[in-house]
Amino acid sequence: MSFFRSYIAPLLIVLIFAVAMLAVSARIFLPSDMMAPAPIEEPVSIRPVVPLASSDGVVSDLSEFIHGPAAYQVEG
DSSP states (O other): OHHIIIIIHHHHHHHHHHHHHHHHHGGGGSOTTTSSOOOOSSOOOOOOOOOSSOOTTOOOOHHHHHHOOGGGOOOO
16 A cells, blocks of 8 residues: 555656646647637527516515515514
8 A cells, every 4th residue: 555655646646737737738739720719600699688587676675585575474
């Protein structure tokens, strides 16, 4: 076990680091058009913004956000 901890584990760590460094450094040698973002196949349509929740312009009381709706509160 001491042999693995002294020689094999550090070697594996250095090899993983070297492979990661090589993968990241490979971008230097790619043509400039390869480093650009991927093209979008279908154009993004412009849609009106739809609210996630309809509030009908009524702002709830802060306690309703903290304790939940008044209909769900238990009196006691």
